[in-house]
Amino acid sequence: MNELQLQIDALKEKIVPEYSKSIDVDEGWYQLVIDCDKELTAIDPHYRVFQIKEKFGGLRYYFHPSQSDILKAMNEVVSKYEAIAARTCEATGGPGVLMKSIGGWRKTLNPEYAAKSQPYGKYTVVNNSGEK
Numbered sequence: 310m311n312e313l314q315l316q317i318d319a320l321k322e323k324i325v326p327e328y329s330k331s332i333d334v335d336e337g338w339y340q341l342v343i344d345c346d347k348e349l350t351a352i353d354p355h356y357r358v359f360q361i362k363e364k365f366g367g368l369r370y371y372f373h374p375s376q377s378d379i380l381k382a383m384n385e386v387v388s389k390y391e392a393i394a395a396r397t398c399e400a401t402g403g404p405g406v407l408m409k410s411i412g413g414w415r416k417t418l419n420p421e422y423a424a425k426s427q428p429y430g431k432y433t434v435v436n437n438s439g440e441k
Contacts, residue, residue, distance in 0.1 A: 316343045323358045333362035337402035338394055345370060345390040352382050366407045366415030366435075368394035398422060400429070408432040 310318075317339055321330045323346070332342060342361055349356055355375035362369050370387045374380050398405030398419040405417040410432050423429035 313339050313343070320346050320358070320361075323356075324361075325357050325359060328359050333360075334368065335363070335399040337397060337399045337405075338363070338368060340402060341368065341390050341394055341397060342370070345386060348386045349383055352386065353379050356383065363399060363416070366395075366409075366417045367391060400426065407435040409435050 313336075317332055320343065321332060324330050332339075334342060346358075349372065353374050353376070357373045357375075359371040359373065360369065361371070368391045370390065372383065372387070374383050395407070395417060396405060397403070397417060399417050401419055401422050403419050403422070405419050407415060408418045408420065408423055408429070409415045410429075415435065416429070416432065418429055418432060420434055423432045
């Protein structure tokens with residue numbers, strides 16, 4: 310097991326017992342999730358994680374601070390990493406854009422990687438002109 314996977318496994322231990330101890334993003338976002346956790350932990354070493362996942366092609370990091378007066382600072386950190394994820398390929402960690410499958414599933418991917426990859430070969434870039 311590599312160092313990144315060990316860090317992801319350690320982060321899973323921060324997930325509250327009521328939720329599944331899984332981080333539901335692909336390996337390309339592992340470093341983003343770890344870096345986000347490090348910044349959040351620096352603000353609040355006792356914060357709790359509910360879920361970390363991909364949804365509609367974006368990173369979602371659900372948490373609860375140990376004290377309410379630091380929520381704004383923590384939300385700013387999460388927003389920063391959600392913005393980084395929006396331009397990072399979830400599969401490779403390189404540059405990425407929002408893409409969608411024929412069935413409407415969305416994922417942030419590198420178009421060249423997606424074209425060559427079995428599960429993503431039929432994904433297309435989402436039109437930036439306001440397409441939903």
